[in-house]
Amino acid sequence: MKIIIAGDGKLGSVLARQLSAEDNDMTLIDYNPRVLESSEERYDVMVVQGNCASMEVLLQAGVKEANLLIAVTGVDEINLLCCMTAHGLNPEIHTIARVRNPEYADQIYEMRNMFALSMSVNPERQAATEIERLLKYPGFLKRDTFTKGRVEIVELRIDEDSKLCNVALNDMNSVVKCQILVCTVLRNGTAVTPNGNFVLREGDRIFVTAPTDSLTVLLKNLGIITHKVKQVILCGGGRVSFYLAKLLQNSGINVQIIEENEERCNQLAALLPSACITQGDASSQFLLESQGISDCDALVAMTGLDELNIIISLYGVSCGVPQVITKLGHMDNTNILGSLSLGSVISPKELCCNTIVRYVRAMKNQTGAALTVHTIADGQAEAMEFLVDHNTLHCGKALKSLRLKKGVLVACIIRGERREIPNGDSCFNSGDTVIIVTDSGKGIYQLNDIFE
Template identity: 55%
Template structure:
């Protein structure tokens, strides 16, 4: 595919690296010749020097024959204008724009059509959402998201004294009292797609799909002993801190932001009435002690400096804060940091890149091929996302009447914004987004592969 990437900054260049590896033809537009030069020496791309929002530069970058524009310059206004201009030059073009300013967030989503935006990316917001998810379900070992964040598959371990130990899958609902779907079980290194007669055993890892609220009900009813996160300490008052505090406010978790600059604190205090804002330098351990670092259930380090985030997280670890999340902007160093007790590491850049790459794959796969494939259960199973189109068999037929292959399970069906955890009565409709879970005994390349011939 021909892709124009506007802006070769942090997100831009790591995007370019991934997209080139997937075999796309990339043209990079940037104002700075030095940055362009560097990008061209690193990757097999062509560079155009100029303002990404100008018709001239876009034309030179071949926007008329391109399939996709990714506007990722450091200025939202330029990105918006760039998408608008490009769309004017080539109405068939897909556009992805990076809009990070909180003031524009709502309109960027709601007025997408006016701005000719097919997809809005906001690294800070996506990072905040990811952090909130991790804080919401501290009992889960892992979480995978599908269908643009609408579907979650959580991982749980069945312990010796778990309420589910020795229980048949069909009897699960009587214990958990909510609608959840177990899509896969990892037992002794094998991935099992369970049916109603499946019996849970000690040490099983189960992969569960449910709505967000049902996931917490599941945790509660299983009596999994996790201290729900009630209070979070956020070190640094960056844009992510704002988004995270906002998210936490709505999920009823109290948060405290520590920020060194008084002005920024006052601004945050105005924007976040239900969050405690404290002026002070988070790099000072004495100060963190005075804030009461020991009393928090979780700490998130969101200062602008990776080094500082690491140091603060290490201190949090030494003070036995139960949950730590560390933000790193330069995640390339990741491997070196693996051995450090930093809790969960979140790299906003990487999050955005993978969601864009997912979008690009979706554009390519309009003929029923998989949109995303997540490997689960140590690679023994796959959770695959498909779009339902006109050629899909069994349209409008209830799930229980479909002739599915063995070891295939429909986890969820998403119609626009509504996600349904599938039941026997769920039906496929054109345009739906479906998550299929299989173990590797059957090879599923297209949605119709799940049906018995």
């Protein structure tokens, strides 16, 4: 597929890397020849220097033949103008614009129609929603959603006093009393695909597929004390903080924001009447203590500096804050962070990139590529969502009669409103969506790859 990316910044270059590796023809547009040069050297892409909203530059980038335009420059208005111009030049083109000014956030649905956008992305808002989801269910370490949020794979840790400790998976239903499936267990650092006789032990991290609305039941039946989050400290008052504070306010959670810039503090205080805004340096331990870090329920470190966020989170964990969330902006070296106990890690750039990549895959889906891919179990397993179509083999046959590749698990079958955790008698039909969990590196790109 031919894709044009306008704006070769952090997000633009991550997208270029990801999408060119997935065999798309990429063209990058940017004003700055330096960043273009470095992208051209690192990825297999073509570059065009100039203003991405000008017709001449867009034509030079081949907008007439392109299938998709992704506008991710630093300025919302240029992104919108770029998409509009491109759409004028080529009515067939799909357009994605990044719009992140909070003032446009409420009117984005109308703007989508006016500017003929196929999709708009707002990384900060998305990150805020993601953080809020984690804060809502404090028992889960990580939540990955499928089929537009109707099914999730959540990560749980089995503690000594957990009700699941020393329970075989066959007997699990009597404890949890809801439809779930344990698809992967991470024991001593290795991922295991369990069978019915597998007995859970203390220290295991399990990855559970469940319909989103049964998560509360799951937590309750597991006896995980969902100490409802009441007091949250947000370090840094950027756009993510603003969106998050607004979301948390609506659910009646007390928000405390620590921000260094005085002007921004005043702005936030005006915009968020019920939040408590403190002006000061969030890396100062004295300030954090005086703001009550020892008895808050959650700490979210999201200043503009990744290093500072890591330090704040480490301090938060050492103070015994029940839930710590770290925002990382650059995220090029997450693998070295594995050994640090940072709590949950959120990267707006990564989230946004995933959303766009998912859209691209869906556009290409005539070939049966995965709609959604999440890596779970420290990257040792992958969960993928596929659409079953008329090309799919073995439709309508019971799963027990099929020969699947080793290490492949059908985790969920979604048919209209029904979400079914499959057993041996289940089958899938054209039009269904299925979630597959497999070990990493199996080379599964299409649904048909799972069969022997």
